[in-house]
Every structure is written in C-alpha cells, then in structure tokens.
Amino acid sequence: MDIFALFTTRVTEALRAEFPELDPDLLTRVVVEPPRDPAHGDLSTNAAMVVAKPLGKSPRDVAAVLSARFRDVPDVEAVEVAGPGFLNFRLSSAIWHQVLKAVGAQGSAYGRSDLGRGERVNVEYVSANPTGPMHVGHTRGAVFGDALASLMSWSGYDVTREYYINDAGGQITILAQSTLLRYRESLGESIEIPAGLYPGDYLVPVAEALKAEYGDSLLDKPDDVVLPLVKDRVLAAMLELIKADLAKLNIHHEVFFSERTLHGPGGDIEETLQWLRQQGMVYEGRLDPPKGKTPEDWEDRQQTLFRATDYGDDTDRALVKSDGSYTYFAADIAYHRNKYLRGFKHMVNVLGADHSGYVKRLQAAVKAVSHGEADIDVRICQLVRLLKNGEPFKMSKRSGDLVTLADVVEEVGVDATRFMLLFRRNDAPMDFDFALVKEQTRDNPVFYVQYAHARTHSIFRTAQRDxxxxxxxxxxxxxxxIGLLQSEADLELIRLLGSWPRTVAAATVAHEPHRVAFYVHELAAAFHAFWAKGKDDTSLRFVNADDPNLTLARLALVDAVRQVIGNGLGILGVTAPEELS
Structure with a gap:
C-alpha cells in the first residue's frame, strides 16, 4: 500500500470532478509528499498551484474547493490550505493501521512496483582496464552500479548487468610485455621492471603457466607471434582475477563485452561509421580550437567528424585519428549502437570521476544511433579517500602500487564496504574511515542499521521468554x-514504514540508491528511539506480559520494521543479521 500514490489518485480524481476542462497531461505534475514540517500534517500536495493558472484562478481558491471535497472523507481527520496554496492532510490512525497491515500481508514484496513495466535496461558498471586486480578506485562504481541494478529490478525493470572489457588499447600490449618480462624471470633470468610496465606480482602465475606450457620456446619467437598469444592468455587470466575480486563483493555481471570485437575489418566500428555516413551524421571538416585546455581528441586538420552538436554536445567529435586508427569515441558510438540493436532503449553507464567530460558526448551518441528512441544516464562516481581515525590510511600494497578491492573487503568486510560506499551521493567525494566502520556504535551507519534488524529478532526472543x-x-x-496502536510513537513509526514505497520508487526514477541507505538508517533510528522510550514508559514497551493483545500488536509493528529494513538492505546487497556478535 503506497499511501502517497493513493492520495495522488484521490487528489487528481477530485480535480477532474471539479474541473473537467483540465488537460489530463497537466495532472501528471500533481505531487503528494510529506510536508517539510511534520507539524503541518501527514501529507501535502501542490495540486492547486499546478492547475490554478490554466483555470484562471488563484491557487488558494482552488485549494479551498479541493479541501471541501476531503472534509467528510473518513480517513482524513483534517485538511487545510497553507501558504501560497498547498493542501495539507492530517490522516486518521485507521489508515496508518491499514498501511501496517499491508506491510505484513505483502512481506518481501512490500515496496515493489511495476514502475519499470518490464522494460529492458542495460546497466554498465566497473568496466576497468583488464590489466590487474580491482583497486579501491573501482570499488565505489562497482558497488553503486550493482545496487542501482538491484534497485531497478526491484521496481519492475528487466535489468542486464554489463561489463565493458577495455581490451583493445595500447595498455594491453604493455600488459603482454609485462607478462613476458615475468616469463623470463620464471625461467631464471634476473629482471628489472622499467617504468611504464605493470610491476604487480599478479602476473607471476600467468608467467608460470606459460613456462609450464611452452618451456623457454617463447624466447625465440618474434613479437608478432608471441605477443598475440600472450595477450590472449593474460587477458583471460586478468578477467578471471577481476571476476573473483568482484565476487568478493557479491557482484556478478551477466554480460562481459569485449572492446576488441568492435575493431578490425567488418567490426562494429567500421559498420557503424558506414551507417553514420548514410544517415548524414558524419562529415569531413576541421574543428575550431577549443577554449582553455586542449582536449585529447582535437587536432588542427581535416578529419572525419561526428555531428555531435546536432544531438546536444558542445562540439563535434573526431572519429578517426591522423594515423588512420579509430578514436575512443568512435568505439563508444559503435558500442552503444550495439546495445541499442540488442534491444536496450534504456542505458545507464557508471563511470569514474575522470570521465565527467563524457556525459554529453555519450548522450549525443545514443540519441543519434537510436534516432531519439533510446536514452542514457551517465552516473559519475567521485573519488574515495581512505582514512583511519581521520588520518590518511595506506594499506598493504601487495599488487605493485595498488590498494586493491580485496584489501578493503578483507579489512572491513563486505557489508561495511557496500553500505558505507552507498551512504553518500555517488557524485560527492567521500571519506572512508576504516576505524569508524569497525565501531559498534551509533556513529557507524552500517552497524546501526544491522543492529536495528537484529534487535527486532531479539524482541521476539524476549517475547517467547517472558x-x-x-x-x-x-x-x-x-x-x-492493530487498532490498539494509538500512541504517537506507534503512529510515527508506521508513517515512516508507509513512506518506503514512495522512497524506493523515487530512488529508482532518480537512479540514486543512496536514498535507500538513507531511508533504512532513518527507520533504524526511529526504531531505536521507540525502544529507548519503552525503558522509561512501560506503556510503550514492545513486550508487556500484562497485556498480551497490545504485545501482539506491537510485535506486528516490530515485524514490519524487520521486513522493511530487510527489504532495503537486500537492495543494497547488505546482509540483515538476526544477531550481532
């Protein structure tokens, strides 16, 4: 039961009845939400302000007409016009009791919706270069993308989790050369790893495998023979290493898309460039010098350009380099056209902080290749600063000069890693304090929420004992x-439970899983506060042996809190423990 959706329907129906001349599309702008000040009531709507101007009336006059229609509604205790024309509702306890009943009846489905209507959406995240283990810089995007995919699935989308393997650039040649150096080392040669090569010891097992299979025979082969072979072997090994690292965070992708498949004769880039020309989206010309810092894709020469400005970008974009090879953006266009041709009209790309300049160009590419049928949301994850007790924290660096994802998970665990990285907007820089996330105090958000869930189970154990x-x-x-739950503490907690469907729907639309983390933390705080009140006021205790009926009603409330916290933690990929050690 979504109390906000229910009253949105009621308010729009009242508008249609009073003002049948209203444009139906206008009514989609009507919003019902909690008032900023709880003292103003339970719900507030902007309906009168949305429709006043088309009706040629003042918002307060429209609000007065609407308020009259709700004065005799049984579950509305009071309705009043406020400010410039807001309509505020104070609801009866009976309707909040219905909400509590709905939580119990729907259980793990409470808050789920068909918002996505089964539409397919591609969520691409992590997509790190396959040149070694996942490092801490990848971890935030990995957790964010995975939680967003779960959130959208929860809300009725058909989600595909995708990883784009950057396996076509010069870094892969460097990776193969670094592996060959380790191969020579495995054969007894003393080596020094020069600057520019990958120094991590994660390449040693690949080198040992090459030695076991080929002995020293690769030493005599020319680079054009040995490098492709080593590339294939080390890429396969690195991809398995990346999958294993992601699995430590319970992250699993359905699709691993190789950039190499876009290149070469007959590849997607060549085919896409031909298609772009046919559509008139490509021309030969020169780019104006950019203002400020020169971007990497600008050259003062006649070149093949994509008409990106026709689709909302700041400048047209080069597709072919001076040496005849394709630009990164040419591969991006081909890749996103490939997504569209696979049936994805909704795409989300999760990128790192250094990719903020890619937003408009990717949006232009998707708009062009789909003729405006598809959309893409590019979510940027800002940097994470590692701290311990407020001071910069350097962990062991077992993989060259990387702090790995595995290091972080080993230090604080999966739940703390996931929750803390989601307990802040993705586009805001964040500090990750290892000391804080190990504390068992209310200052540690993940402990605070998990403790609330564990406390619900503890209360049931207390009931069984007493x-x-x-x-x-x-x-x-x-x-x-449930009608016995009449105290303000009871109703306050139920009101918060009632906001869960609206919260999860809004988080889905905004592509912001942090809203779920904020919500479960707020619910945990309200639940802990209720429990504390019972220490001083026996009438507010969850278990009261002298009043079994009230106890049973309170246990239904406790169980609803347990369910909703569990639902929220499930979306975030965090466990909901029954006990904490």
Whole structure:
C-alpha cells in the first residue's frame, strides 16, 4: 500500500470532478509528499498551484474547493490550505493501521512496483582496464552500479548487468610485455621492471603457466607471434582475477563485452561509421580550437567528424585519428549502437570521476544511433579517500602500487564496504574511515542499521521468554488488533514504514540508491528511539506480559520494521543479521 500514490489518485480524481476542462497531461505534475514540517500534517500536495493558472484562478481558491471535497472523507481527520496554496492532510490512525497491515500481508514484496513495466535496461558498471586486480578506485562504481541494478529490478525493470572489457588499447600490449618480462624471470633470468610496465606480482602465475606450457620456446619467437598469444592468455587470466575480486563483493555481471570485437575489418566500428555516413551524421571538416585546455581528441586538420552538436554536445567529435586508427569515441558510438540493436532503449553507464567530460558526448551518441528512441544516464562516481581515525590510511600494497578491492573487503568486510560506499551521493567525494566502520556504535551507519534488524529478532526472543504461551506465528501477527496502536510513537513509526514505497520508487526514477541507505538508517533510528522510550514508559514497551493483545500488536509493528529494513538492505546487497556478535 503506497499511501502517497493513493492520495495522488484521490487528489487528481477530485480535480477532474471539479474541473473537467483540465488537460489530463497537466495532472501528471500533481505531487503528494510529506510536508517539510511534520507539524503541518501527514501529507501535502501542490495540486492547486499546478492547475490554478490554466483555470484562471488563484491557487488558494482552488485549494479551498479541493479541501471541501476531503472534509467528510473518513480517513482524513483534517485538511487545510497553507501558504501560497498547498493542501495539507492530517490522516486518521485507521489508515496508518491499514498501511501496517499491508506491510505484513505483502512481506518481501512490500515496496515493489511495476514502475519499470518490464522494460529492458542495460546497466554498465566497473568496466576497468583488464590489466590487474580491482583497486579501491573501482570499488565505489562497482558497488553503486550493482545496487542501482538491484534497485531497478526491484521496481519492475528487466535489468542486464554489463561489463565493458577495455581490451583493445595500447595498455594491453604493455600488459603482454609485462607478462613476458615475468616469463623470463620464471625461467631464471634476473629482471628489472622499467617504468611504464605493470610491476604487480599478479602476473607471476600467468608467467608460470606459460613456462609450464611452452618451456623457454617463447624466447625465440618474434613479437608478432608471441605477443598475440600472450595477450590472449593474460587477458583471460586478468578477467578471471577481476571476476573473483568482484565476487568478493557479491557482484556478478551477466554480460562481459569485449572492446576488441568492435575493431578490425567488418567490426562494429567500421559498420557503424558506414551507417553514420548514410544517415548524414558524419562529415569531413576541421574543428575550431577549443577554449582553455586542449582536449585529447582535437587536432588542427581535416578529419572525419561526428555531428555531435546536432544531438546536444558542445562540439563535434573526431572519429578517426591522423594515423588512420579509430578514436575512443568512435568505439563508444559503435558500442552503444550495439546495445541499442540488442534491444536496450534504456542505458545507464557508471563511470569514474575522470570521465565527467563524457556525459554529453555519450548522450549525443545514443540519441543519434537510436534516432531519439533510446536514452542514457551517465552516473559519475567521485573519488574515495581512505582514512583511519581521520588520518590518511595506506594499506598493504601487495599488487605493485595498488590498494586493491580485496584489501578493503578483507579489512572491513563486505557489508561495511557496500553500505558505507552507498551512504553518500555517488557524485560527492567521500571519506572512508576504516576505524569508524569497525565501531559498534551509533556513529557507524552500517552497524546501526544491522543492529536495528537484529534487535527486532531479539524482541521476539524476549517475547517467547517472558510470554511462552503467546502465539507469534505469521497468522497470529496478521490477526493482531492493530487498532490498539494509538500512541504517537506507534503512529510515527508506521508513517515512516508507509513512506518506503514512495522512497524506493523515487530512488529508482532518480537512479540514486543512496536514498535507500538513507531511508533504512532513518527507520533504524526511529526504531531505536521507540525502544529507548519503552525503558522509561512501560506503556510503550514492545513486550508487556500484562497485556498480551497490545504485545501482539506491537510485535506486528516490530515485524514490519524487520521486513522493511530487510527489504532495503537486500537492495543494497547488505546482509540483515538476526544477531550481532
């Protein structure tokens, strides 16, 4: 039961009844939400301000007409016009009891919706160069992308998780050369790793495997023979290493797309460039010198250009380098056209902080290759600063000069890593304090939320101990007399439970999983506060042996809190423990 969706429907129906001349599209702008000040009521709507101008009336006059229609509605205790024309509702406890019943009845489905209507969406995230293990710089994007994919699945989208393997650039040749150096080392040669090559010892097992298979025979082969062979072997090994690292965070992709498949004769880039020419989206010309810093894709020469400005970009973009090879952007266009041809009209790309300049060009590319049918949202994940007790923290660097994803997970665990990286907007820089996330205090957000979930189970154990004859089965909780929950503390907690469907829907539309993390933390805080009140006021205790009916009603409330926290943590990929050690 989504109380906000329910009243949005009621308000728009009232508008249609009072003002049938209104354009139906205008009514889609009507919003029902919590008022900024809880003292103003339970719900507030902008309806009167949305429709006043087309009606030629003042917002307050429209609000007064609307308020009259709600004054005799049984579950509305009061309705008033406020400010420039807001309509504020104060609801009866009976409707909040219906919300609580809905949580119990829907269980793990509470808050799910068909918002996505089964539409396919491609969420591409991580997409790190396959040149070694995942490092801490990749971890935030990995967690964000995975949580966003779960969030969109929860809300009814058909989600594909995709990893773009950057396996076609010069870094792959450097990776193969670094592996060959380790191969020579495995054969007994003393080596020094020059600047520019990858020094990590993660290449040693690949070198040992080459030695086991080929002995020293690769030493006599020319580069044009040995490098392609080593590239294939080391790429396969690095991809398995990356998959294993991601699995440490319970992250698994359905699709691994190789950039190399875009290149070469008959590849997607060549085919896409031909298609772009046919569509008139490409021309031969010169780019004006850029203002400020010169970007890497600008050359003062006649060249093949994509008409990116026709699709919202700041400048047209080069597709072919002076040496005849394709630019990175040419590969980007071909790759996103490939996504569109695979049936994805909704795409989300999760990129690092150094890719903020890619947003407009990718949006232009998707708009062009789909003739405006597809959309893309590029989410930028800002940098993470590692701290310990507020001071910069340098961990062990077992893989060359990298701080790896595995290091972070080993230090603080999967749950803390995932929750803390989601407990802030993705586009805001963040500090990750290893000391804080190990504390078992309210200052540690992940502990605070998991402790709330564990406390719900503890309360049931207390009930079984103190009231051994009390039936607390699912059926018994469903039949509890919820009407006994009349205190402001009860209703405050239920109101928060009632906002979960709206929260998860809004998070989905905005592509912001941090809203889920914020919500479960707020719910945990409200639940802990309720528990603390019961220490001083026996009438607010969850378990009261002298009042089994009220106890059963309160346990239904506790179970609803357990369910909703569990639902939220599930979206975030964080466990919901029954006990904490």
């Amino acid at each position: 009231m051994p004859g009390l039936d607390v089965t699912v059926a018994a909780l469903a039949g509890a007399d």
